[in-house]
Amino acid sequence: MAALALGLATAGRAAADDGYRLWLRYGHPAPAGAVAVRGASPMLDAAAAELRRGLPAVAGPVLLASAADPSIAALNLPVSRLGEEGYLVRRGRVDGREVTLVTGNTDRGVLYGAFALLRHLDTGGSADAIDLSSAPKVKLRILDHWDNLDGVVERGYAGRSLWDWWTLPDFKDPRYTDYARANASLGINGTVLNNVNARAESLTAPYIAKAAALADIFRPYGIKVYLSARFSAPIELGGLKTADPRDAAVAAWWRAKADEIYRAIPDFGGFLVKANSEGQPGPRDYNASHADGANMLAAAVKPHGGIVMWRAFVYADTDPDDRAKQAYTEFKPLDGKFADNVIVQVKNGAIDFQPREPFHPLFGAMPKTPLVMEFQVTKEYLGFATHLAYLGPLFTEVLDAKTGRGSETVADVVDGTAEHHRLTGMAGVANIGDDRDWTGGTFNQANWYAFGRLAWDPDLHADAIAREWARATFGASPGVVDPVVAMMMISREAVVDYTGPLGLAHLMATGHHYGPGPWVSDLKRPEWNPVYYHRADRQGIGFDRTRTGSNAVAQYAPAVAKLYANPRTTPESELLWFHHLPWDYRLKSGETLWDGLVHRYDRGVATVAEMRATWQGLKPFVDPERWDKTATFLAIQEREARWWRDASLSYWQSVNGLPLPAGSAAPAHDLSWYKAQTPAFAPGNPK
Amino acid sequence: MAALALGLATAGRAAADDGYRLWLRYGHPAPAGAVAVRGASPMLDAAAAELRRGLPAVAGPVLLASAADPSIAALNLPVSRLGEEGYLVRRGRVDGREVTLVTGNTDRGVLYGAFALLRHLDTGGSADAIDLSSAPKVKLRILDHWDNLDGVVERGYAGRSLWDWWTLPDFKDPRYTDYARANASLGINGTVLNNVNARAESLTAPYIAKAAALADIFRPYGIKVYLSARFSAPIELGGLKTADPRDAAVAAWWRAKADEIYRAIPDFGGFLVKANSEGQPGPRDYNASHADGANMLAAAVKPHGGIVMWRAFVYADTDPDDRAKQAYTEFKPLDGKFADNVIVQVKNGAIDFQPREPFHPLFGAMPKTPLVMEFQVTKEYLGFATHLAYLGPLFTEVLDAKTGRGSETVADVVDGTAEHHRLTGMAGVANIGDDRDWTGGTFNQANWYAFGRLAWDPDLHADAIAREWARATFGASPGVVDPVVAMMMISREAVVDYTGPLGLAHLMATGHHYGPGPWVSDLKRPEWNPVYYHRADRQGIGFDRTRTGSNAVAQYAPAVAKLYANPRTTPESELLWFHHLPWDYRLKSGETLWDGLVHRYDRGVATVAEMRATWQGLKPFVDPERWDKTATFLAIQEREARWWRDASLSYWQSVNGLPLPAGSAAPAHDLSWYKAQTPAFAPGNPK
Numbered sequence A, B: 001m002a003a004l005a006l007g008l009a010t011a012g013r014a015a016a017d018d019g020y021r022l023w024l025r026y027g028h029p030a031p032a033g034a035v036a037v038r039g040a041s042p043m044l045d046a047a048a049a050e051l052r053r054g055l056p057a058v059a060g061p062v063l064l065a066s067a068a069d070p071s072i073a074a075l076n077l078p079v080s081r082l083g084e085e086g087y088l089v090r091r092g093r094v095d096g097r098e099v100t101l102v103t104g105n106t107d108r109g110v111l112y113g114a115f116a117l118l119r120h121l122d123t124g125g126s127a128d129a130i131d132l133s134s135a136p137k138v139k140l141r142i143l144d145h146w147d148n149l150d151g152v153v154e155r156g157y158a159g160r161s162l163w164d165w166w167t168l169p170d171f172k173d174p175r176y177t178d179y180a181r182a183n184a185s186l187g188i189n190g191t192v193l194n195n196v197n198a199r200a201e202s203l204t205a206p207y208i209a210k211a212a213a214l215a216d217i218f219r220p221y222g223i224k225v226y227l228s229a230r231f232s233a234p235i236e237l238g239g240l241k242t243a244d245p246r247d248a249a250v251a252a253w254w255r256a257k258a259d260e261i262y263r264a265i266p267d268f269g270g271f272l273v274k275a276n277s278e279g280q281p282g283p284r285d286y287n288a289s290h291a292d293g294a295n296m297l298a299a300a301v302k303p304h305g306g307i308v309m310w311r312a313f314v315y316a317d318t319d320p321d322d323r324a325k326q327a328y329t330e331f332k333p334l335d336g337k338f339a340d341n342v343i344v345q346v347k348n349g350a351i352d353f354q355p356r357e358p359f360h361p362l363f364g365a366m367p368k369t370p371l372v373m374e375f376q377v378t379k380e381y382l383g384f385a386t387h388l389a390y391l392g393p394l395f396t397e398v399l400d401a402k403t404g405r406g407s408e409t410v411a412d413v414v415d416g417t418a419e420h421h422r423l424t425g426m427a428g429v430a431n432i433g434d435d436r437d438w439t440g441g442t443f444n445q446a447n448w449y450a451f452g453r454l455a456w457d458p459d460l461h462a463d464a465i466a467r468e469w470a471r472a473t474f475g476a477s478p479g480v481v482d483p484v485v486a487m488m489m490i491s492r493e494a495v496v497d498y499t500g501p502l503g504l505a506h507l508m509a510t511g512h513h514y515g516p517g518p519w520v521s522d523l524k525r526p527e528w529n530p531v532y533y534h535r536a537d538r539q540g541i542g543f544d545r546t547r548t549g550s551n552a553v554a555q556y557a558p559a560v561a562k563l564y565a566n567p568r569t570t571p572e573s574e575l576l577w578f579h580h581l582p583w584d585y586r587l588k589s590g591e592t593l594w595d596g597l598v599h600r601y602d603r604g605v606a607t608v609a610e611m612r613a614t615w616q617g618l619k620p621f622v623d624p625e626r627w628d629k630t631a632t633f634l635a636i637q638e639r640e641a642r643w644w645r646d647a648s649l650s651y652w653q654s655v656n657g658l659p660l661p662a663g664s665a666a667p668a669h670d671l672s673w674y675k676a677q678t679p680a681f682a683p684g685n686p687k
Helices: A002-013 A042-054 A107-122 A174-186 A205-221 A248-264 A290-304 A323-334 A392-399 A410-414 A442-456 A462-474 A478-499 A530-534 A558-565 A572-578 A593-617 A624-656 A671-676 B002-013 B042-054 B107-122 B174-186 B205-221 B248-264 B290-304 B323-334 B392-399 B410-414 B442-456 B462-474 B478-499 B530-534 B558-565 B572-578 B593-617 B624-656 B671-676
Strands: A035-037 A062-066 A087-094 A097-104 A131-134 A140-144 A190-192 A224-228 A270-273 A307-311 A342-347 A371-376 A425-429 B035-037 B062-066 B087-094 B097-104 B131-134 B140-144 B190-192 B224-228 B270-273 B307-311 B342-347 B371-376 B425-429
Touching: A035 A042, A042 A062, A042 A107, A042 A174, A042 A205, A062 A107, A087 A107, A097 A107, A107 A131, A107 A174, A107 A462, A140 A307, A140 A371, A140 A442, A174 A205, A174 A442, A205 A224, A205 A248, A248 A290, A270 A290, A290 A307, A290 A323, A290 A342, A342 A425, A371 A392, A371 A410, A392 A410, A392 A442, A392 A462, A392 A478, A425 A442, A442 A462, A442 A478, A442 A624, A462 A478, A478 A593, A478 A624, A558 A572, A593 A624, A624 A671, B035 B042, B042 B062, B042 B107, B042 B174, B042 B205, B062 B107, B087 B107, B097 B107, B107 B131, B107 B174, B107 B462, B140 B307, B140 B371, B140 B442, B174 B205, B174 B442, B205 B224, B205 B248, B248 B290, B270 B290, B290 B307, B290 B323, B290 B342, B342 B425, B371 B392, B371 B410, B392 B410, B392 B442, B392 B462, B392 B478, B425 B442, B442 B462, B442 B478, B442 B624, B462 B478, B478 B593, B478 B624, B558 B572, B593 B624, B624 B671
Parallel strands: A035 A062, A062 A097, A140 A190, A140 A425, A190 A224, A224 A270, A270 A307, A307 A342, A342 A371, A371 A425, B035 B062, B062 B097, B140 B190, B140 B425, B190 B224, B224 B270, B270 B307, B307 B342, B342 B371, B371 B425
Antiparallel strands: A087 A097, A087 A131, B087 B097, B087 B131
16 A cells, blocks of 8 residues: 555656746636737737636636727727837727727737736736736846857856757747747846857857847747857957957948848847956957947947947956946946947946845946846855745845935936936846756746846835745745745845855855855955955954945945945945954944854854745645755755855854854864865856 | 637647657556555555556556565466566466566566556557566666766767756756656666766765765666766875776775765666776776776675676777777787676777777677677767667667677677676667757657667667657557658668768767768877778778778678678678778679769768658647657758768869769869868867
């Protein structure tokens, strides 16, 4: 009987859920005839096909139609506020028939409306009085794939690149369509196919043809293709002697290249460029400015309606100044110097996607220049695919931050509210690979989801997004949704706590960035070393970015700079980012800085244990395959949270000689043991 | 209406088949109670679970029981011939109940019997008078994974390694179990987890624990885990100054390492070693012999029942002799010098997995030494994953070859018939990766299948295996099975024809080995260059391996050597492997060698066109996802068959100055164009 039971359980297991469907987990196809379409276009077909995949019977019949259709126009609906991408979904009578109408001023609006209707119903919305309407606040909603042409994804933890360049353009994997569907369901409307550390080959004819094949698949889902451009391509591919942006032959080469691309991809989005950063070539190689470089490329794509996204992530190996200041120093003077089809892409913080960083001082400081917010959806510094860290709160914390110019928030800068820029954008460094569940773990899917939803509307709340995602992903039962949302909402702070609380950052091991390395001090460039960032010594810890230090605080608007200049008015979550403080500095709680630091490490570990316990209780509600994988990952995370805590505390104690506060357990090993831990063959690490 | 139809078609497409289930495509679970088990063990549980997954009602009830069970023993069944791995499945009355009995002398026999029953029914076998019995003829039936620890598969064309070393041993991907099921269904009983170009790290404690986790998953399916061992590991991991196999400290290090592995994996299979080959370290570095090296390692695993598979694939950078002769030269004198738990692993041919090679002269030449046949299932030289080439005929052609010692065949050497060796083995270099369909294309699955079936019984026929696979894969309709088998059976010869007919070989481009490169002559070592192999000049073409040349023919037994010594008695399919002949040499057909060569290139292209037409006709019978992918791949193959043909003929014409025979089309481009074709970022190419 035991054998029988096991056998049956194993057989049942085969039907377990592998996570491939993401949040688009429709129960069954719509009843025949439930979906009707006015007009014909690939995008309307895509919208209708999606509804037919999963529309519940309660919603039907559904009519998809442009707001310009005479029967719809006659209804005098409030469609002017929808712009070119918004949708309106409501019950109504069209040509004498009661329908759920999905409309918009464009086919794209209808497509987004179809997904909004499915989301509404799938997340428990009433089918009785449907009335949905929304338009995106940000124009460019883009995933950046750091995918190399050999299939390796830099900072990718979910398998190889989704793009099988080898069999493209011939073989069109059905998965490419599912990728487009998932993005369209969130309103993501652009994808940069290749790594910002770009190879020139991506601009050769065979790779343009491959990109064009993907563009053809993505087009009905409203997604434009972009390419990362290697600035020195005119030398490498064109045989020119220079890539100087002021050289006429260089500009001509790029114009011809743009013309070639647009012949294959008429709606090509444009170029993303990482220039003069971490070894990439750029205009500074020729004593030209970033604006010179960006504008030259912008001129090449301008006749075709293309744009250039120019990254501000720069720090120079010749500049001894605080690394956190260098992007501002370089870009702020260029405000107003960029062509009108250039948008400058700025990471959320001034260092590099740490578990927590204060918002980047360029937000609010370049009013004449549209800025793309660049978030990292892949968890380079937050435990790769195995640690559960919902990034919604990380994203919204930055978007909600006040720039210090009146009541302006970073979101106001990003969505153009502040300056009414023609271009606005949000980019997410994708966490997508060819793992069956796309993101190397169910909860990582939530970060793709949250990025997409916030790119549509930066004013959404992280917890509301989590709830939406949890319902779509695990079903509507409060028994599962409430605890899942609770886990998600505490998860990112847990990572901050066990890796670098109180504003510490960049404490990770070298290269792969997995696990602790606060002791690392032997790397060639000073700002590559964790000790550069924490500056811990016998007396204290933290980076003094006030006037007595690097004065990075002066890069913020006065109202914010004033707060950051004083440890007492600096949020404690960012304290040591801005201040070097003695170990016995008193926190608001009354405990010393050292004791508070230790308690936060303890809290981080405890929170993971709590998440793990929560997940154990959800076993009855989740299919075995997804449940097992997350349970295993949480066990890994708890072990590694301890590793981070113990290694970090061992090191801090070696520096400050202080005892742990009462009740805090001693590290399991001594410091030399932690220093010897070097995980081999970590994924996502570029060679 | 058009939009509606398209929408529905797209929705239907979502249910298309992605190939994940391989040939185990059960319709639905067995009826409750249809499967009963006597006794309990993980292996019996696995057997029962498999039957419960897919047993058709017509077969039931089924009883799984050991032949030693008193009720079964009472039946006096002919089980002695089954040995330790064979099965017997027949209808009968057990304890008064009519059942389909699945039995064997071991649980493993029962497991294989369960799969045999499913195969029988799934491939159209009658359910009325089931009487199946078989025992494997070869003891070690092993897949060799050339998987690196960073996930890259050397010569892998189906994605990354299946083994996610990063999340092992914690996360046990359900796919590992499905891998084991697929192998057990064929009787494969061993897997070498890591590349023969081995990293020492695979022998460190963390990686032993990871391998142990896989071994635990595979064990109920009768699959042992083996590791490729880097010969210099005592230096790299042990800090020794030498890896000399005669050094006592070296031997002690390996004994301790073996003890460590067996503590974690009590049934660890043993080591596979590539030594002194293509840069790998080995005993020759210390002027010790391959036998010295193998026997030292064999002594380390001997107390635990382990074995050593020592590869004979060697060619020395200091040996100017014909590369095809070097393995024989080095290993033949060692016959009788290997320990009794060493088995020497010999590739099917003397060069390297070419589309066609004569059988390796070591088969039949080392009677005192058991030899593992090493086939390459991954298509390094046969068009990667995109070209359709069913390897069954390649495998059986070699196995059926006469060694020249009486009526002995290569299969007799491999299965031990010839010398009654205790160890016998067949190894296949796996074509498996983490692509959803495992092998990067449906028809590649057939090569995994054919390898497994032939490892069980080297006397099976390639066409019968193809038929079995086609029925299991595409369903029983003769409308699909007959044409699929016909395509498969002509496919490998087509690749021979368009890449290197008449015994030509090693004509491929450098490094990645994709596409033509017969002109390549600039590589450092002479035997890396295609020109070394074809030796074409104004007068003729081919490698003279007779007495007037390298005399490689003398490595074969006299009866075979005599045939190969004369072009008139050499099979024309191997003609230029053994002979340098003038372009106007007359083939048996009466046409000149040149005309015959051209006609074969033409035939190769025409055969692919024919396969493509056949597949077009099968569209109604195959689900759209698998049909589309194969249709696309055949289009690629036809284009590239032309590329191979045109490039090769351009080159041969540049050498011989001869016109093409009437009716043969001129190449589409000139030679310089073909020489300039260099596919970028080809998969599977080691750095």
